[in-house]
Amino acid sequence: GHVNNPCVVEEAMSISFQELIDKHCGGVRGxxxxxxxxxxxxxxxxxxRGEDMKDAIMDFDYLRNDLGSGLGTAAVIVxxxxxxxxxxIWRLSKFYKHESCGQCTPCREGTGWMMRVMERLVHGNAEKDEIDMLFDVTKQVxxxxxxxxxxxxxWPIQGLIRNFRDEIEERILNRDIAHVSKPLAAE
Incomplete structure (x- = not known):
């Protein structure tokens, strides 16, 4: 990720995120x-969110209970x-759509639906109520x-909506403002 010295590290459980990044990666880029x-x-x-991670403890319980995330494979992406x-997050949704074997309906249909709505969000083409609809679909999958x-x-989409909803809404709003402010062509 965006650290000064990307590396592979094996550390003791419960190291602080800041210590992990400063000690082994030379800090966050910039x-x-x-x-x-x-x-x-x-x-x-x-x-x-970055500000929530700075003082985080890298262990299963803290990340799940305090931040609503997880340690998973511990492959930290900064x-x-x-x-x-x-x-x-849209790119991750494309990856998971591609990786779905299609055997079970929630995954087969859900990953495609999530990917398409995420693409609409990327371009600001979604409506604000689609954010909650997307979250509901993630819960069904x-x-x-x-x-x-x-x-x-x-889960990545759930994290995006929980922690970056303001950015999603801003993108949709900016699309609406751009459409309203465009001059009409004379006929």
Whole structure:
């Protein structure tokens, strides 16, 4: 991710996130104020706002109970303010759609639906009520599939909506403002 020295680290459980990044990775690229988001446990866990992660403890209980995320594979993904977080999560949704075997209906239908709505959100083409609809779909997929791929597809989107809803709504609003302010062509 966006750290000064990307690396692979094996550390003791319960190290603080800040110590992990400062000690092993040379800090966040552009400094801690430039930290936008973190996916603390690989692509299948919910993303967390950067300011919430700085003092986080890297263990299963803290990440689940205090931040609503997880340690997962512990493959930490650090994203600075240059990242379009909506687009980043959309790319994950595309990956999980591609990886779905299609055996069970919630995953087969849900991953495709989530990916298409995420694409609409990326471009600001969704309506505001689609945010809650998307969250509801993730809840219908989560825990209702044969394997864990359904959960893995749903959780990053849930984290996006919980932690970055303001950015999603702003993108939709900016689309609406752009459409209203366009001059009409003379006929």
């Amino acid at each position: 400094g801690w104020k430039n930290l936008k988001a973190v996916i603390p446990g690989g692509s299948s866990v919910p993303c967390v 994203m600075d303010n240059s990242v379009d977080i909506i687009k980043a 989560e825990g209702h599939t044969i394997c864990a791929l359904g959960d893995a597809a749903a």
